[in-house]
Amino acid sequence: MEGFGDAIDGYVDVEDGMARYVLARAEEQFADARAEKRSIDSREEFERRREDVRAAFRSSIGGLPDRMADPSIETTGRLDRTGYAIESVVFESRPDFHVTANCYVPDGRGPHPAVLFLCGHVDDPKADPYNQRACIELARNGFVVLIVDPIAQGERLQYRDPETGEAIVAGGGGVFAHCYAGQKCFYAGANLARYMIHDARCGLDYLEARADVDGDRIGATGSSGGGIQTLYLAALDDRVAAAAPCCSVTTRREWLKTGKRIDAEQSIPAAIPRGIDYDDLLTRMAPRPVCVGAAASDEYFPIEGSREAVDRTRRIYDLYGAGERVNFVVADRPHCSVYELGDGVLEWLCERLGDDEYTSHEDVPIAARTELRCTPAGSVREAYPDERTIDDLIREYVAETTPGGTGSDDGVESDPSGMRDAVIETFDLDREGCELSPRVVERTTVKGLDVERLWFKTERDPDAVVAGVLVSDPRSAADGPAVVLYEGGTEELPARSDDVAALAAEYGAVLVFDPRGVGAVRNREIPIPTWVEDYYGIYGTEFKLAYDALLLGTSLLGMRVYDVIRAAEFLCQETGGDRVSFVGEGTGATHALYAAAAARDVDRVALRDMAPSFAEMATDRNPPFRPELTAFDVVRTCDRERTLAALARRNVAVESGEPSA
Incomplete structure (x- = not known):
């Protein structure tokens, strides 16, 4: 047969x-959300919706972990440079779960404005030359800048063979590890974003506690995945006085039409019917200042959506008489870093938070990767014998939320x-x-x-x-x-004809x-991205459809x-x-069950x-990573x-x- x-x-x-x-x-749900937003004509109406969106967002990521009362904080090194220094810092965001960071400290006692610099998908983000240049420029303009390694990047790699040290899950500057861990989070009823946002909040705690930082002038910025983290953090933590998410803002409608994939921490369950679009995260800040950095030829975040999101945001800010607090910087480039967008974003941060006008510097020395390390071998898992992994945190979450335990x-x-x-x-x-x-x-x-x-x-x-x-x-x-x-469904015929005949006789x-x-x-x-060959692998077609x-x-x-x-x-x-x-x-057995x-x-x-x-x-x-079995809160x-x-x-x-x- x-x-x-x-x-x-x-x-x-x-x-x-x-x-x-x-x-x-x-499209039906996008139309409903557009109509709802267009009907808002007062601050009171907006603020009711804003709190609904905030609550829905927190729920969709599984809530946020409690912050530690007394986390360990270590300064493990210092580089002195002209006009600033770079401190290597390690702090706990959860017990035995360490975050590595570099803190760029300007000369002078302060108190200085500060920026939390959140990194996108780069293998070693603190050492990335463009990230270093952006941090140095801000430091030389009087900012304390904390740049942190995200989970599964830099010194916080998660998936390594304990015997060989070889990567089990790697690639894409952390995206593969994020999607691998993110899949586990989905099953548990959470999102990897909850842990990334929590790390960022702990970064704010660190900056706020420094004697040389003015706690009322702490901003956040980042590009790509770091821009997404900036959006999330600013939406949930009012301590962010100004935010500049870069190469990370569009509309879900424009993005969905491209056929692009989305990373696990960006795939917020029920975001579309709940009306959680990029502009909703931006307007959650109103009337705090916000600057959207965009690349005209961005291959991930369509510029048409970027413009629409900014227009929607500005309309809400106008309800507060604060439309001028929404800034839009567009560079004639493809997807890029904060630094590559040009001076516009850094200049805006100085204008909103700084003490003086922004000054650009030509002589920006780049440190070697080893100079910026916070741990002896560049690995928290080697530096701390009891170091936990993101898997440990997910297991802990499952144990806390599953009645009677698993199994x-x-x-x-x-x-x-x-x-x-x-x-x-x-x-x-x-x-x-x-x-x-x-x-x-x-x-x-x-x-x-x-x-x-x-x-x-x-x-x-x-x-x-x-x-x-x-x-x-x-x-x-x-x-x-x-x-x-x-x-494989009927594609397995005629090879399965004998089995089908036996089943027909039985049933x-x-x-x-x-x-x-x-x-x-x-x-x-x-065929997006073009280098993905596995239909059922990470970023394959089933992955894209499942995350959509x-x-x-x-x-x-x-x-x-x-x-x-x-x-x-x-x-x-x-x-x-x-x-x-x-x-x-x-997979058919799961469907059958x-x-x-x-x-x-x-x-x-x-x-x-x-x-x-x-x-x-x-x-x-x-x-095994099984995108076709992606589901939320099933454990x-x-x-x-x-x-x-x-x-x-x-x-x-x-x-x-x-x-x-």
């Missing part, structure tokens, strides 16, 4: 099906409908479907089996197209049909099914589980059965070669063991085993 040819044998073009679906869903049935309601409700809510399954209108592409008989290749839609406006091969064995007396979910009829984006309805490879779904407040996994439930509905209608079974393999948990009248579930539980993927040291609500226990209470038979040959 065969699968499908291109475009479901020429019936419907599905190559951009998932990408179109996501954008269409988002147990403690806390599960005795009524199995409670778990069914939890699965429906977690995976966004309570959605409006459409009438099932199956189109049969071909009917044939193969070795005594009746075979129909067909497709239908599970949702309309926007459309969700699915496909399947229905195989019936007229010789079988079984009357409980099954949905069969291979990891009477089986539907080898392709939920949206799988098998015959797989989305085309989205998170922004919509749903999940790619949940969408597919929904399709599987509709497939079961179709199968019962087609065969006259009143109960259904599921057979899943690999949660479809069975959410559907009614389920007979049995066979799970072959199932992925690790969400708790395992959140807390193990080196779990706490409906992880595998709890779901299996609920199925047992419903008398649903569960089988597990190895994949069939």
Whole structure:
């Protein structure tokens, strides 16, 4: 038996099906948010919305950790330069979790204005020449500047083989490690941003405590990922007196249209329906001064969106009579650093926080990487025997937020409908479907089996197209049909014909099914970034679709589980059965498990070669990275063991085993 040819044998073009679906869903919500913002015509209305956005943002990242009452702070070195010095500093942001930083200190007793310099994705950000130059320029203009290594960058690398020292997860100046850790955070109901923002807040604590810093004049700046951190910090911490996020501001609509990926800490669950756009983070500061730095040819943050976000921000600031406090600096460059944007941003910081007019300097000496180290070997994990990792913090978060602990049935309601409700809510399954209108592409008989290749839609406006091969064995007396979910869907035919025939004999009829984006309805490879070759890897097409779904407040996994439930509905209608079974393999086993948990009248579930539980993927040291299984807050609500226990209470038979040959 065969699968499908291109475009479901020429019936419907599905190559951009998932990408179109996501954008269409988002457009409705973007329109609602625009209308809501345009209706705001008073400070009171804005401030009500602002507090709602702030609360939604904090909730979406899992809240923020408590700041330590008495963190350790060490100054481990000092370089004296003309007009300033560079101190090497290490401080704790959590117990046994150290942050490495360089503090650029101008001559004179002060008190000086200060800037927290937040770094983007550079392997060794403190030593980056452009970052050094920006810090030096600010120091020579009278600022104390603290530049910190983000998690998994510089001296804070996280994923290393303990025996060889080789990187287990590396690349992209920290982005791969961020996405790897960020995936674990999603499962736990948090976001890597909570830890990055917390580190930045502790950086503010450090600056505020210095005797030579004026605590009322502390600003923040950074570019790219550092600009995003600046946005987050300024939105949540009112101690930031002025902020200059650079190469990090656009609108979600303009960004989504490009087909770009987003980093884990930037993927805020439900940001689109909750109205958390870039301008909402900017206006959270109102009326504190803000300067948006942008690159006209930025390949990550479209300039059209940058202009629109600034216009929206200025409109809100006008409600305070403070429109002049919104500044916009545009450089004729591609995506770049704060320093490369030119003098505009640094000049603005001097104007808003400094003592004198900005002066540019030509003789800017760059220090060697080893001179800027805060630890002897350039690694906090080597310097501190009890140093914890981001994985340790995530495990701690899971332990604090998961009732009964992971891997147990403690806390599960005795009524199995409670778990069914939890699965429906977690995976966004309570959605409006459409009438099932199956189109049969071909009917044939193969070795005594009746075979129909067909497709239908599970949702309309926007459309969700699915496909399947229905195989019936007229010789079988079984009357409980099954949905069969291979990891590659119908693309695994005809190689799996023997397995399908055996399943048809066992169940009477089986539907080898392709939920949206799988098998015959797989989305085309989205070639951004151009160097990504793995469809299922970090920054691959599945990653992009899964992270876009998170922004919509749903999940790619949940969408597919929904399709599987509709497939079961179709199968019962087609065969006259009143109960259904599921057979899943690999990723399909996860789809089968949660479809069975959410559907009614389920007979049995066979799970072959199932992925690790969400708790395992959140807390193990080196779990597989499975973007197609991206989902938010699943460890706490409906992880595998709890779901299996609920199925047992419903008398649903569960089988597990190895994949069939």
